[in-house]
Amino acid sequence: MTQYIPFLILFCISLLQSTVMPRITVLGVHPDLVLIAVASWSILRGSEEGMLWAMIGGITTDLISGAPFGISTLGLLVVGFLSGLGQRNILRFDILIPILVIPLATLAYQLIVLAGLTALGWHAGWGMSFRKIILPSMLVNSLGMPIVYVLARSLHRRLGREEFAW
Amino acid sequence: VQNLRSRSLALGTLALLVVMGLILDELGALAPLEGLFLQLTTPIQRLVDSATERVIDANSSLRDLRDLRSRNEQLESLVDQLMIENVRLKEAEAQNEDLRRKLDFRETHPQYILKAAEVRGRVIGSEPTNFMSVLIIDIGTQDGIDKGMPVVTERGLVGRIQKVGTNWSKVLLVVDPSSSVAALVQSSRAPGLVSGRLGGELMMTYVPQEETISIGDVILTSGMSGNYPKGLVIGQVTTVEQRDIDTFQSASVRPSVEFDGLETVLVITTFAPVDIEGAATGDLTTEPAAEQDATIVPDETATPVP
Numbered sequence: 372m373t374q375y376i377p378f379l380i381l382f383c384i385s386l387l388q389s390t391v392m393p394r395i396t397v398l399g400v401h402p403d404l405v406l407i408a409v410a411s412w413s414i415l416r417g418s419e420e421g422m423l424w425a426m427i428g429g430i431t432t433d434l435i436s437g438a439p440f441g442i443s444t445l446g447l448l449v450v451g452f453l454s455g456l457g458q459r460n461i462l463r464f465d466i467l468i469p470i471l472v473i474p475l476a477t478l479a480y481q482l483i484v485l486a487g488l489t490a491l492g493w494h495a496g497w498g499m500s501f502r503k504i505i506l507p508s509m510l511v512n513s514l515g516m517p518i519v520y521v522l523a524r525s526l527h528r529r530l531g532r533e534e535f536a537w
Numbered sequence: 538v539q540n541l542r543s544r545s546l547a548l549g550t551l552a553l554l555v556v557m558g559l560i561l562d563e564l565g566a567l568a569p570l571e572g573l574f575l576q577l578t579t580p581i582q583r584l585v586d587s588a589t590e591r592v593i594d595a596n597s598s599l600r601d602l603r604d605l606r607s608r609n610e611q612l613e614s615l616v617d618q619l620m621i622e623n624v625r626l627k628e629a630e631a632q633n634e635d636l637r638r639k640l641d642f643r644e645t646h647p648q649y650i651l652k653a654a655e656v657r658g659r660v661i662g663s664e665p666t667n668f669m670s671v672l673i674i675d676i677g678t679q680d681g682i683d684k685g686m687p688v689v690t691e692r693g694l695v696g697r698i699q700k701v702g703t704n705w706s707k708v709l710l711v712v713d714p715s716s717s718v719a720a721l722v723q724s725s726r727a728p729g730l731v732s733g734r735l736g737g738e739l740m741m742t743y744v745p746q747e748e749t750i751s752i753g754d755v756i757l758t759s760g761m762s763g764n765y766p767k768g769l770v771i772g773q774v775t776t777v778e779q780r781d782i783d784t785f786q787s788a789s790v791r792p793s794v795e796f797d798g799l800e801t802v803l804v805i806t807t808f809a810p811v812d813i814e815g816a817a818t819g820d821l822t823t824e825p826a827a828e829q830d831a832t833i834v835p836d837e838t839a840t841p842v843p
Contacts, residue, residue: 389673393797399736400667437671437699437707481667488668495668495714495735503735504667 377412377420377526378427384408385431398507402515403477405432409447410454410476411516411523414469418455425451438484439491446483450476466517473516474509481505639803642691649766649805670696670710670737674802677704685764685810688802693770693793694718694758695802697810708802711771712737712792719761720771725749728759731771731790739772739790746786750777756790763811 384404392401405428413421429444436443454472485500643649676682678701688695688708696716699709709716710733717732720741727748729741744750754774760767772790779786 403667435673437669437709437713484668493669493715499735500668508667 376530377424380526381405381408381424381427382431385428385435388432389435397511397514400504400507400511402511403480403508404515404519405429405443406447406450406477406480407473407512407515407519408523409451410473411469411520412527413451413454414472414520415523415527416455418452421451421455422448423451438488438493442484442487445487446480449483450480453479466520469516469520470513473512477509477512478505481508635801638691639801642689642803649807668714668735670713670733670796671699672708672710672796672799674706674708674804675704676804677702677706679703681806682706682804683806687765687769687805687808687810689769689805690794690799690802692795693772694765695794695796695799697764698804706804710796711794712739712796717762718765718771719759720756721759722748722750722774723755723757724751725754728761729756729785729788731756737792737796739792741774741788741790742785744786744788746779746781746784748786750774750779750786750788752777754788765810766805766808 388404392404395401409421409424409428412424425447426444429447432443432447433440454476481500481504485497485505489497674688682698682701684698684701686698688697694711696708696710696713698706700707711718711731712733714733714735717730719728720731721728722744725748727744727750729744729750731739731741734740741750741756752774756771756774758765758767758769758771770793772792774788775791776789777786778788
C-alpha cells in the first residue's frame with residue numbers, strides 16, 4: 372500500500388504546479404515542480420518507476436494545461452526514462468548527479484513540448500522560446516532541484532526498496 | 538484537702554499577679570518590659586505577617602488568575618469573532634467594489650449578455666511548458682458558455698474560451714503567442730494586428746506606414762476577423778518601431794488587464810465568433826476581413842443580466 376503514497380504526492384505536486392507555482396516567477400519563468408519530481412524519483416528508483424511517475428504527472432498536467440493533451444506526458448516520459456538510466460546505487464545519493472541531470476532533462480522536455488506545440492500550429496519562434504523560456508527554465512529548475520531531490524530521497528529511504536512493478 | 542488548699546493558693550497568687558500587673562500597667566511601669574518584648578517579637582511578627590499576606594495574596598491571585606483567564610478567553614474569542622467579521626467585511630467590500638466596476642462595464646456595454654465567472658485556478662504562464670498562457674474559470678456549458686466566446690474584465694480584453702466543460706472553461710489569454718486580435722488605434726483609427734508574445738507581452742503589427750501611432754495610444758479591438766467584438770480595450774502603446782524600409786509599422790502594447798491578479802472575469806455570451814481557427818493562427822488573409830466583420834452583430838436586443 373505504501374508504494375502508492377508517491378503517486379498521491381505526485382498528484383498534489385501537479386495541483387501545486389497550477390496553483391502555487393504561477394505565483395513564483397524567476398527570470399520570467401515558473402519552476403517546473405512536476406518535471407523536477409519526476410527526474411528526482413527516476414534517478415533514485417530507476418527508469419521504471421520514473422516513467423510511472425511521468426505518466427501520472429504528465430496526465431494530471433495535461434488535464435490542467437491548455438496545451439494539446441499528451442504533450443506534457445510525452446515529454447515527461449522521456450525525462451523519466453533518461454534520468455533513470457545508468458544510475459548505480461552508489462551514485463543515487465550524490466547530490467551532484469541530479470544537479471547535472473536536471474538542465475538536460477529540462478532541455479529534453481522543453482524541446483519535445485515545443486516541437487509538439489509547433490507541429491500543432493502553435494508558434495512563438497524557436498529562438499525566442501530558447502531565450503525566454505528554455506534557457507531560464509534550465510537554470511531555475513537547477514536551483515529548485517536540490518530541495519526537491521532531498522525530499523524525494525527522504526521519501527525513498529522511508530519507503531525502502533519495495534519497487535513498483537508494472 | 539491539702540491539694541485543694543494549694544490550688545486555691547496558686548489561683549490567689551495568680552489573681553494577685555494579674556491585679557498587680559493591671560495596677561503596674563495603669564501606672565506605666567510595664568512599658569519597658571512591653572517595649573523589650575515587642576522589640577524581640579516584631580521581626581518575627583513581620584515575617585509571619587508577610588507570609589500570611591503572601592498566602593492570602595496567592596489565594597487571591599489564583600482566584601484573580603482564574604477570573605482573568607476566563608476573561609481572557611472570552612476576549613480572545615471576541616477578538617477572533619471580530620477578526621473573522623472584519624475579514625468577511627473587507628472581502629465583501631472588495632467584492633462589492635469589483636462587482637460595481639463590472640456593473641459599470643455592463644451598463645456601458647448593454648448590447649452584450651455577460652456571464653460572471655470566478656477564476657478557479659490562475660494558471661497564466663503556469664503551463665508545465667511555461668509556453669502557453671491559459672487560465673481556468675468555473676463556468677461552462679451549463680452556464681451557456683461556448684468555445685470562442687470573448688472573455689473580458691472591466692479593464693479590457695482577457696482572451697477567449699479555448700475549451701469548455703460542464704462547469705469549467707479554459708481561457709486562452711490574449712498574451713498567448715497563439716492569440717491574435719484585429720485591432721485599431723483609438724485616436725487615429727489605424728488598423729493592425731495585436732498578437733501575444735512569450736513573457737506576457739503584446740505586439741501590434743501590420744500598421745500601415747502612412748498611419749499615425751504614438752506612445753500612450755489606446756488600442757481597441759476592431760471587430761475585424763470575427764473573433765472578438767469591436768471596441769474592447771486591449772492595452773496601451775509603449776514603444777513604436779517605424780522604419781522607412783518596412784511596409785508596416787509595429788508597436789509594443791502593454792495589456793490593460795493585469796493577468797496575475799485576476800479573480801473574476803466576464804464572458805460575453807451573445808457574441809458569435811467567426812472563423813476562430815483561422816483567426817487563431819493569425820492568418821487574416823484567409824478570408825476577407827470586412828465580410829467577416831459584417832457577420833459580427835452583437836445582439837442589440839439583448840438586455841443585461843441583472
